[in-house]
Amino acid sequence: VVDIRSLYGKTGAFTFDPGFMSTAACKSSITYIDGDKGELLYRGYAIEELAVHCDFMEVCYLLKHGELPNAVQKAAWVQDVKSHTMVHEQITRFMQGFRRDSHPMAVLVGMVGALSAFYHDSLDINNPEHRLTAAVRLIAKMPTIVAMAYKYSIGQPTMYPCNKLDYSANFMKMMFGTPCEDYEPNPVLARALDRILILHADHEQNASTSTVRLAGSSGANPFACIAAGIACLWGPAHGGANEACLKMLEEIGDVSRVPEYIKRAKDKNDSFKLMGFGHRVYKNFDPRAKLMRETCHEVLNELGLHDDPLFKLAMELERIALEDEYFIEKKLYPNVDFYSGIVQKALGIPTQLFTGIFAMARTIGWIAQWHEMIGDPEQKIGRPRQLYTGAERRVVPPMDQRK
Numbered sequence: 001v002v003d004i005r006s007l008y009g010k011t012g013a014f015t016f017d018p019g020f021m022s023t024a025a026c027k028s029s030i031t032y033i034d035g036d037k038g039e040l041l042y043r044g045y046a047i048e049e050l051a052v053h054c055d056f057m058e059v060c061y062l063l064k065h066g067e068l069p070n071a072v073q074k075a076a077w078v079q080d081v082k083s084h085t086m087v088h089e090q091i092t093r094f095m096q097g098f099r100r101d102s103h104p105m106a107v108l109v110g111m112v113g114a115l116s117a118f119y120h121d122s123l124d125i126n127n128p129e130h131r132l133t134a135a136v137r138l139i140a141k142m143p144t145i146v147a148m149a150y151k152y153s154i155g156q157p158t159m160y161p162c163n164k165l166d167y168s169a170n171f172m173k174m175m176f177g178t179p180c181e182d183y184e185p186n187p188v189l190a191r192a193l194d195r196i197l198i199l200h201a202d203h204e205q206n207a208s209t210s211t212v213r214l215a216g217s218s219g220a221n222p223f224a225c226i227a228a229g230i231a232c233l234w235g236p237a238h239g240g241a242n243e244a245c246l247k248m249l250e251e252i253g254d255v256s257r258v259p260e261y262i263k264r265a266k267d268k269n270d271s272f273k274l275m276g277f278g279h280r281v282y283k284n285f286d287p288r289a290k291l292m293r294e295t296c297h298e299v300l301n302e303l304g305l306h307d308d309p310l311f312k313l314a315m316e317l318e319r320i321a322l323e324d325e326y327f328i329e330k331k332l333y334p335n336v337d338f339y340s341g342i343v344q345k346a347l348g349i350p351t352q353l354f355t356g357i358f359a360m361a362r363t364i365g366w367i368a369q370w371h372e373m374i375g376d377p378e379q380k381i382g383r384p385r386q387l388y389t390g391a392e393r394r395v396v397p398p399m400d401q402r403k
């Protein structure tokens with residue numbers, strides 16, 4: 001605790017907490033993490049149970065409404081989401097302004113931000129119905145926009161949403177189908193994708209969620225707030241880690257080179273870090289990483305890729321790191337991104353789009369957190385303080401006296 005009265009001549013004490021290591025910025029009843037136990041609960045339900053017994057739409061309902069839906073509620077919710085999967089035709093034109101080799105996250109930031117200009121009927125944030133409509137629109141349109149960004153990058157026509165399919169199967173069809181062929185998503189792979197979405201759906205006050213809350217605390221447009229969250233997620237220390245992790249595995253290339261990279265990760269004079277390892281909150285195994293490893297097995301088996309060299313490399317890297325004193329002492333375990341890149345690659349998703357899939361999954365978490373914040377009577381505009389380290393007050397010198 002730093003007393004800054006001397007600096008500002010006011011009473012009161014401020015905490016100086018770079019990276020918000022130990023500052024709670026809000027109250028929330030959505031997600032609970034016990035980093036020491038490796039426990040993650042959405043609205044009180046363990047992620048392990050949700051991943052097995054629920055689909056992504058049920059998890060979205062749970063995060064948004066606080067309870068799991070019964071059959072009637074689920075059917076109505078799914079129908080509601082399906083009725084919003086299309087995007088305005090002008091949005092497709094907007095996308096055509098991007099270079100085809102743009103990073104998909106740049107396209108997503110722009111496209112989701114642009115949604116704010118389209119839906120004036122869901123912009124009164126003080127109206128709960130408007131908030132719900134904005135939430136449903138975002139959940140429904142994200143897969144359409146992510147798939148559009150992909151199709152655009154490879155020069156193929158955009159696929160319309162196929163609303164007779166479930167959420168994840170529809171996304172796969174928009175990604176991998178073409179207008180002239182009957183593409184049937186493989187149910188095992190669609191289920192694996194659904195599980196990726198469940199595992200990434202929320203993670204309390206991480207950097208991107210905090211960004212959404214901070215942006216939203218000023219009363220800003222919800223689509224613009226989610227665009228801010230997407231921008232934050234893009235960074236390699238956050239959602240960009242799955243892309244960075246797969247690139248790292250490809251760079252290592254062979255099991256025999258694992259020790260060399262472990263050595264580099266431990267070298268303080270080398271900026272290299274083992275991507276997909278370590279977490280601000282989990283100081284034990286990330287429960288999502290365990291589930292992702294299982295999903296990885298299922299997907300590789302389904303595709304007959306059990307001898308996949310990248311997967312073997314990842315397993316070996318994990319084995320060696322978990323026996324290494326450095327990683328043990330610093331409590332560095334694989335996080336969810338360690339295996340998700342391999343699963344996504346096996347599903348046919350290009351590396352550059354991995355973080356876009358993460359954004360698609362996290363949209364429900366962002367919007368649920370935003371919704372909770374707007375409805376909180378104690379909510380204030382987020383406004384961190386600082387410890388000023390610059391010059392003391394001084395006089396502006398005339399131009400000819402400046403150095």
Ligand code: ACO
Binds near residue numbers: 239241266273
């Ligand atoms: N490889 C090697 N050393 C590491 C790693 C790693 N992956 N992660 C942390 N360390 C070391 C740090 O160098 C630091 O060492 P020091 O105490 O000697 O200075 C110590 O472990 C603590 O790490 P911090 O970076 O201070 O921990 P922080 O909580 O700030 O960072 C983070 C967590 C950003 C996730 C970090 O572990 C990291 O960069 N990991 C790689 C990127 C990654 O996988 N990110 C995904 C996170 S999960 C998600 O976003 C879904």
